[in-house]
Amino acid sequence: MIQAKAGITGQSKPSIILNNAYFILMAVIFLEIAASWDVYGRGDVGLWSMSIIVMCILNVYCLSTSGPSPPPSKKKNRVIHPISEQSRLISDSSDDLDILYDGRRSNSDGWGCCGWVLFYFNCGLKLLVLVFACLLMKGAIAHGMGIQHHAPKEGEFLDLPLGPATYPDTQSIYYRCEGNSTEYPTLILEHDISHGMVEWLGIFPLLVQDGFRVCIWDKPGTGFSEYAFRHQFRPKYYYSKFIQALAEEEPDFQGPYVFIGGSTGGGQIVLQLAQANPSLVSSVILLDALTPNFSLKSLVTLKNVTETQRDLIWHQAIDTNRKLLGIFNSVAVPFGLMSSFVPQKPTNNKYWSLDDRMEQRWQSITEKTWIIKYWEPSFSAKNLNSSLPIDPRIPVHVIMSALSDAQIERHVCRDNRDFEDNLSESDCHFKKAQNKLAIMEKRSLAQNGGRIVECTQDYCGLDYFIYEDPAYTLNLIRQLILNEPI
Missing domain, CATH: 3.40.50.1820 (Alpha/Beta hydrolase fold, catalytic domain)
Structure with a gap:
């Protein structure tokens, strides 16, 4: 007998763990950025970083949340037969066809649609953080090249x-x-x-x-x-x-x-x-x-x-x-x-x-x-x-x-x-x-x-x-x- 499985993302457990680790790391990094810049009076950077931290925490929550249990079947003592027996049973009763798809409907009727939304939200956040990382790298490289080219020449400290x-x-x-x-x-x-x-x-x-x-x-x-x-x-x-x-x-x-x-x-x-x-x-x-x-x-x-x-x-x-x-x-x-x-x-x-x-x-x-x-x-x-x-x-x-x-x-x-x-x-x-x-x-x-x-x-x-x-x-x-x- 095959039991229907519940979930909102359809991702494997290792994938969820890696995603959580990724966003937790991003949250910690941006928290450090917010704290360090606040020392120099950069409250605006702190707010920017905190907003990204909130998005990361939200994403971790969504990835870690399990969907609801499948709703109970309306018919008592119903089971889902193995695939080899399905062709024979389908012709017996139209109700049996509903039984075959009860498990699938439990996903789509519960969290299936939301799961896709959260999946794309997860992908969008990862892309957004990647874009930020590339732009920050661009700014850091430009700043580093400027420091190297315009290094102090004749002055003292x-x-x-x-x-x-x-x-x-x-x-x-x-x-x-x-x-x-x-x-x-x-x-x-x-x-x-x-x-x-x-x-x-x-x-x-x-x-x-x-x-x-x-x-x-x-x-x-x-x-x-x-x-x-x-x-x-x-x-x-x-x-x-x-x-x-x-x-x-x-x-x-x-x-x-x-x-x-x-x-x-x-x-x-x-x-x-x-x-x-x-x-x-x-x-x-x-x-x-x-x-x-x-x-x-x-x-x-x-x-x-x-x-x-x-x-x-x-x-x-x-x-x-x-x-x-x-x-x-x-x-x-x-x-x-x-x-x-x-x-x-x-x-x-x-x-x-x-x-x-x-x-x-x-x-x-x-x-x-x-x-x-x-x-x-x-x-x-x-x-x-x-x-x-x-x-x-x-x-x-x-x-x-x-x-x-x-x-x-x-x-x-x-x-x-x-x-x-x-x-x-x-x-x-x-x-x-x-x-x-x-x-x-x-x-x-x-x-x-x-x-x-x-x-x-x-x-x-x-x-x-x-x-x-x-x-x-x-x-x-x-x-x-x-x-x-x-």
Whole structure:
């Protein structure tokens, strides 16, 4: 007598065991990924990993679940005869035909259909995990080749102390200090919180050749320094420690220092340092810097936005940016797809070698950069103060762009760099008004007798100062430090 068997997948026991082992292993791997990335503030990767873990657990449950027992036969004392006797019995009664298929119906009427669904679900999950593994391998290979090609060449590493209550208690930081002249104070170049030393590779050798002692470095989470920890997404928690560690590591590069802050983020970093540790600062030079909230200020001033509306816009912008950056961090970065989103800057520049340009682009698509970018909005202050008051003995100089209405019309409204289409008349009018407000804002950052230098070139801006013509910026820096006429 043949007994009907129940089950939902139709797979053998070894196959089910192997499938379970496969998905349990995937769950453990992604759990480890979620835990390790959470240390660096990557909660988005944790959520992504946990969703895959849930799918794996669900699949293990489906594979391990047995179907229901076959329903009892409606007829008593019925048996299924061997195949050799079936031909004789089929003609006896139509009821006997039902008996032959009772066992088969027990599967299809119970879990048969669901079993096929779960079987395809199982196959789909395995294919999905395989695709993820291939993409992650692609991203890892691209990242590894980038590290090998753009390995640290001329810099050094120092151990940044993190404090006795943290583990690890030190952090490896990459930096370069060059120049041997003692005639001028040491310069430290600083950029936005999400940018490292690579942004200064155009002007750095020019300053050294001109006789300055210069230091550039990769902040935690950028370049070749180690990943940033959560408490380091505000530079005030580690910047003074780095300066002190640098002074111990490089006795020939002692302070007080001249800090040069590029753009809004770099300017805020050096101004906050000058406010908190004035003994470390000789002077400050800002390159086309604004306060972090300038776009909000322009809305309040030019479009009569209330403070409540301003705060709402600020929070919405932060949430939108973080959602977008969360997608980049969770998908595009680990899968090696960021090169499709980050444009290649021109390489035909006598101040930048092709290798330096390629390194600059490579670092802009690494996971470190986009982790920092995710947390960068937390660094921006919401207050509408135009400057940070610092020690009156520290002059704050400003090198800035001051475009005319005609230049805004030509370079922004028509032949613009940031938009595919020409701006409308109303948008162009707003850009002109915003530019005038920005000029006043930049001028207001000069403090304590600091001088203001307005760029006279046709189209000035941070890119011009750092990338396109660093020799122009070098001359201005020398004149400001030596108090020469400009």
